Amino acid sequence: MMERMNNYAKKHEEPCRRNDMISPRLYEEYGVNLGLRDEKGNGVLTGLTRISKIVSSKIENGQKVPCDGQLWYRGYRVEDLIAMLDDKELGFEKAAYLLLMGEMPSQGEYEEFFRLIGESRTLPPNFTRGVIMRKPGADIMNTMTRSILNLAAYDEQAMDTSVPNSLRQCIQLISQFPVLAVYGYNAYNYYVNESSMIIHNPEPALSTAENILRMLRPDKQYTQVEAKVLDTALLLHMEHGGGNNSTFTTRVVTSSGSDTYSTIAAAMSSLKGPKHGGANIKVMEMMADIREHVKDYADKEELAAYLSKILAGEAFDRRKLIYGMGHAVYTLSDPRERVFKQYVQRLAEAKGRQEDMLLYQNVEDLAPVLISEKRNRSRDSSPNVDFYSGFVYEMLGIPQELYTAMFAVARIVGWSAHRIEELICTDKIIRPAYMSVMEKR
Numbered sequence: 001m002m003e004r005m006n007n008y009a010k011k012h013e014e015p016c017r018r019n020d021m022i023s024p025r026l027y028e029e030y031g032v033n034l035g036l037r038d039e040k041g042n043g044v045l046t047g048l049t050r051i052s053k054i055v056s057s058k059i060e061n062g063q064k065v066p067c068d069g070q071l072w073y074r075g076y077r078v079e080d081l082i083a084m085l086d087d088k089e090l091g092f093e094k095a096a097y098l099l100l101m102g103e104m105p106s107q108g109e110y111e112e113f114f115r116l117i118g119e120s121r122t123l124p125p126n127f128t129r130g131v132i133m134r135k136p137g138a139d140i141m142n143t144m145t146r147s148i149l150n151l152a153a154y155d156e157q158a159m160d161t162s163v164p165n166s167l168r169q170c171i172q173l174i175s176q177f178p179v180l181a182v183y184g185y186n187a188y189n190y191y192v193n194e195s196s197m198i199i200h201n202p203e204p205a206l207s208t209a210e211n212i213l214r215m216l217r218p219d220k221q222y223t224q225v226e227a228k229v230l231d232t233a234l235l236l237h238m239e240h241g242g243g244n245n246s247t248f249t250t251r252v253v254t255s256s257g258s259d260t261y262s263t264i265a266a267a268m269s270s271l272k273g274p275k276h277g278g279a280n281i282k283v284m285e286m287m288a289d290i291r292e293h294v295k296d297y298a299d300k301e302e303l304a305a306y307l308s309k310i311l312a313g314e315a316f317d318r319r320k321l322i323y324g325m326g327h328a329v330y331t332l333s334d335p336r337e338r339v340f341k342q343y344v345q346r347l348a349e350a351k352g353r354q355e356d357m358l359l360y361q362n363v364e365d366l367a368p369v370l371i372s373e374k375r376n377r378s379r380d381s382s383p384n385v386d387f388y389s390g391f392v393y394e395m396l397g398i399p400q401e402l403y404t405a406m407f408a409v410a411r412i413v414g415w416s417a418h419r420i421e422e423l424i425c426t427d428k429i430i431r432p433a434y435m436s437v438m439e440k441r
Contacts, residue, residue: 026437041328046430047251049242050074051099051417056330068338069330073239074098079339082232088224090207090231092238092410093117096174099239099417100167118204120175121211124154128183128199136187140405141272143184145265148173152261159259163423169260170416177412178208181405182215188401208409209234216398225350226396229343233392236336236385237407239414241329246270246277250415254422255430267415268408277404280390283324284400287359287391289316297359304366311374322367324387336385344388351395360391 027034036044055070071078073095081098085091097105097113105113131150137143151173152158157165179202190197200215209231213222242248249270253263271277293315294306309315310322327334348357364383371381393403 022437030435030437032435037328043243046248046432047242048425049418049421050102051421052239052241052414054241054243054329056332066331068333069327069335071240071335074102076104078236078335082235082339087228090209090227092208092231092234095235095238096413099413100170100420114207115204116171117175117208118202118206120172121179121202121204123176123179123183124151127151127154132180132183133187133191136184136191138188138192138401139272140181140184140188140401141268141277141408143188144177144180144405144408145268145272147180147184148261148265148268151176152259155261158261161257161259161423163420166260166423167416167420170264170412170419173260173264174412174416177409178202178212179215181402181409182212184405185216185399185402189399207231212398212406212409213396223350225347229347229392230396232340232343233389233406234410236340237389237410239411239417242418243329244276245273246411247414247418250418251422252430254419255426255428257429260419263419264412264415267411271408271411272404277407279323279384279386280393281400281403283387284390284394284403286310286316286323287363290359290363294359297355297362300362300366303359303362304370307363307366307370308374311370322363322371324383325367325371326381327384330382330384333382334384337383337387340385340388340392344392347392347395353395356391360388 026032033044036046038044051074053070053072055072056066057064058067059065073081076098081095082091085094093114094105094110096117097110127147127150131147132143135143135146155169157169160166183199186197186199189195196218198218200220202211203214206214207227210222210227212230213226214220240247242251246267250263250267253266258266274282290303290306294303296302306315307322311320313320344360345357348354364387367383368381390400390403393400393406398406
């Protein structure tokens with residue numbers, strides 16, 4: 001039956017393409033911005049938010065000019081939030097409270113929230129065996145999405161979309177996401193990879209970052225540096241304005257009156273798309289390819305020559321892209337990358353990976369210059385946070401199947417904050433307009 005269906009679909013691809021193709025000229029004629037972005041890359045304004053802010057330009061002498069990127073959470077620059085933490089302190093849960101509640105917690109409020117997160121990680125009875133292990137697969141995002149939808153069956157108030165109940169559900173999902181991700185991978189590793197499976201229960205007294213490392217490793221052991229770097233990665237990925245694809249999906253589905261589980265499942269389906277959540281995997285694949293073809297990582301001429309081949313479409317995946325360079329919003333710099341790099345360097349030193357760190361540093365130095373020369377443009381192309389995140393996950397022993405899931409473990413906080421804001425601010429369903437260019441017959 002599958003073969004028949006495949007043959008039918010291939011046979012009918014041509015009429016689909018012929019009848020669905022819309023001329024690019026029509027988009028320009030009717031002023032339709034593809035991807036909700038104009039020709040300068042500015043997003044179409046579709047809403048207001050008090051949750052976060054991205055700054056990538058400023059006005060000088062009446063002209064809009066690029067500036068070093070800024071990311072703000074509830075009025076705090078993300079660099080300042082991280083600077084508030086001491087060298088041993090982990091900040092993911094504190095930042096989660098800030099995004100959800102809109103204000104920094106007192107010590108008592110933080111301790112209560114941290115305790116609630118820890119106590120809520122436990123999955124329903126038999127959920128691991130009956131849901132997660134039933135249909136394991138390499139696509140952990142799909143596994144997690146299925147688990148999220150199944151969790152609704154265990155919630156007697158699943159369809160209650162009131163703000164208190166939605167907040168309760170969001171906090172519970174923030175708590176459970178690390179468990180869903182790690183257990184989903186463990187099941188895949190056992191049933192598909194035929195490897196050993198060891199399931200560790202989460203430890204309520206530990207942070208999100210510590211629990212991820214503890215649950216992933218057979219011996220449950222991790223270092224303070226490892227936990228700090230992972231915690232910082234999660235904090236930097238937890239929110240990025242309302243305009244990214246998965247967060248906009250969250251607001252669209254919330255506006256329809258749908259429940260929390262369906263809304264977050266929709267956001268997961270958006271994030272798993274390689275144009276959104278899979279950038280760090282492409283960086284890792286590219287760097288592995290560079291290692292195979294560049295003998296001396298310190299030889300910038302040799303490295304530049306190979307990067308030029310990648311840009312010319314003569315090497316790696318032939319797509320003429322140096323992955324991890326540039327961003328849809330930031331121009332001069334990605335503030336997350338600027339902050340994160342110092343933690344990457346610390347972890348690389350602890351792991352004895354200084355040579356690999358040198359390679360990343362040299363690619364970061366050379367790529368913007370080569371891209372500007374190749375594209376014949378003055379616009380800067382700086383590294384984004386995903387340039388280093390895959391390298392960090394690899395050093396932490398996190399398998400590639402979990403890279404996008406780690407993104408989700410962080411971004412569930414931002415999705416939750418935007419869901420609550422959408423519920424509070426409006427009861428209007430989001431209905432974008434499409435102009436019909438259908439031909440009469």
